[in-house]
Amino acid sequence: xxxxxxxxxxxxxxxxxxxxxxxxxxxxxxxxxxxxxxxxxxxxxxxxxxxxxxxxxxxxxxxxxxxxxxxxxxxxxxxxxxxxxxxxxxxxxxxxxxxxxxxxxxxxxxxxxxxxxxxxxxxxxxxxxxxxxxxxxxxxxxx
Numbered sequence: 001x002x003x004x005x006x007x008x009x010x011x012x013x014x015x016x017x018x019x020x021x022x023x024x025x026x027x028x029x030x031x032x033x034x035x036x037x038x039x040x041x042x043x044x045x046x047x048x049x050x051x052x053x054x055x056x057x058x059x060x061x062x063x064x065x066x067x068x069x070x071x072x073x074x075x076x077x078x079x080x081x082x083x084x085x086x087x088x089x090x091x092x093x094x095x096x097x098x099x100x101x102x103x104x105x106x107x108x109x110x111x112x113x114x115x116x117x118x119x120x121x122x123x124x125x126x127x128x129x130x131x132x133x134x135x136x137x138x139x140x141x142x143x
Contacts, residue, residue, distance in 0.1 A: 043088055048073055048081040050118060053107070056091060057115050060106035090114065 032038065043049055048070070055061060055069045067078055082105060085091040090111035096102045107115075 043084060043090075044114065044118075046081075046084075048077055049085055049090075052078070052081050052085060053090065053111060053114060054118060054122070056105060056107045056111070057118075060094075060104045062102060062104055066105065085111070 044053075051070045051073070052066060055066050061069070063078065063082075067073065067075065070078070073081070082091065082093065086093055089108055091105050092108050094104045094106070096104065
């Protein structure tokens with residue numbers, strides 16, 4: 001598998017928490033703007049961050065390799081996503097003393113911990129895509 005290809009079919013061991021565990025959260029949990037869960041999910045729920053993390057799951061990549069793997073992201077948005085993920089401690093940036101300097105991005109140990117839950121979400125999205133499209137079509141026909 002090349003650097004631009006992403007393997008998201010790796011099995012995830014362990015059990016995913018059921019919906020009942022979400023019901024046990026405090027009532028103000030999803031609505032409190034200072035909630036730590038909401039704060040973290042705001043970053044991970046961003047489509048570019050998720051795609052960058054999944055891309056870096058295959059190992060360190062240079063900027064251009066990530067951009068090739070995610071062709072619809074602009075350079076500006078990729079730069080901002082890298083900065084945000086680095087600020088959150090999910091990725092690390094390494095500059096090599098070449099002419100011109102080259103930069104490589106990789107997951108940190110913290111960033112690696114998100115891969116298992118992301119893999120489960122990717123599998124769910126893949127399995128549910130047809131049903132979601134069907135629901136969208138049915139909804140659009142009634143509106």
